[in-house]
Amino acid sequence: MTRAAFARDLQQLKEGVVRMGERAGEAIHGAVEALRARDVAAAERIIAEDDAIDALHMDLEQRCMRLLATQQPMAGDLRTIASVFAITIDLERMADHAEGISRAVKRLAAEPLVKPLVDIPEMDEILQGMLRDALMALQMENADLARQTAAQDDAIDRLRNRVLHDLLEIMIHDPQTVPRALELLIVARHLERAADHVTNICERIVYIVTGELRELNV
């Protein structure tokens, strides 16, 4: 095996993506926990942490650029680097959703929630599992696991629709609840979009492994 240093760089690139993914996942989970605990201080910490995740994104992008410029990657190596570019953008957006949820937590802090939190924590739980599996699929270069992970997006969409339905009923019965209900809808929307980003990541993993670039779970 030649190009040992390049192989090591590629491995480290993937490990960097996994670390960034874990941080983005923790941020989303932390934001949902902050909503549950009505913890404004925790929400502010998550908002502040977004800069650190952005910095990880920039670092990974620069490492990709350096490898492209110096190693002239081909085939699977090229697919890996091009995919890391795309995956880090999805992860950065996921962290933005964590920030969005945290801002909703701050806006909701002074008032009671319009309904008990059941579906939103469940969305978070499924999302965390999806992200964990996607990062594992990346490390193991396992296209089957990536496809299975993307398929779980349907469950998130169903929960989001249930949240929408429940909140509509509440708003119709008591228009006073509209501003607070809309905040919860925004949170559910952030979680649904975050799951879409995990699906995108799974598409890139399938591309790395098989060379086929197509949408999953359409």
Place this chain on the structure above:
Amino acid sequence: MPKQLEVRDVETHAPTLVGANTAVQTDDLHAWFDQLHALRGITLNVPERQVTAIIGPSGCGKSTFLRCLNRMHELVPSARVSGTVRVHDQDIYAPGIDPVLVRRRVGMVFQKPNPFPTMNIYDNVAAGVRLAGERDRRRLDDVVERSLRAAALWEEVKDRLRKPGTSLSGGQQQRLCIARALAVSPEVLLMDEPASALDPAATLRIEELARDLAKEITIVIVTHNMQQAARVSDVTGFFLGGQLVEFGPTNGLFTRPTDKRTEDYITGRFG
């Protein structure tokens, strides 16, 4: 790139491209140097008016393959060839075929620019046409200008056509050799690592030239530089141990090779 799909030719089973006519067709082509079996049954179709790149590690047979396409292989003592090579449907190894005429139809440019050292720029380009019997000055002038223009050299040398060919820079000398090859209106131009002795700027000019020329003639280029193959060619063949491992549209071969050996070679895992 208009051609996206690879299919097998229904009759010869040679890899070929949908929608492209075939300029050169090899069938079970073998070549030897004495006991060394350098090519082991190459069957492929070179598409017309496209750039076909041949890549592979040293000793894989890619230059030998190129030299079989215009019967230069047989110039080496002890060299032998078996199988078929057809250029626009004519078997160039058939009895009675004049190898000199084959080499006029299938021109060649080598790694190191080799202008005729005693000739000026004009005579270098005109040499092949004169050899074919052309003596008319005006027609010779036309051929020289047309060939130098096609080789993207005319503007640089039009005021010093009587200067020695060897007075040009390396990149210009290589384009002079391309002009010399083009002067006899070949159907196919073989390029054996045509830029490996040139600096990056001259290399890019040769690559652009190859792309431009492919609008009119068929180009087959052997290169060690995979980025060059990826930049310049429409179709790429990967040779290993005298065999064709993979042949297909360049875009696919460099992003998604189907054979593990191709992947290992182009990603630098061996070779």
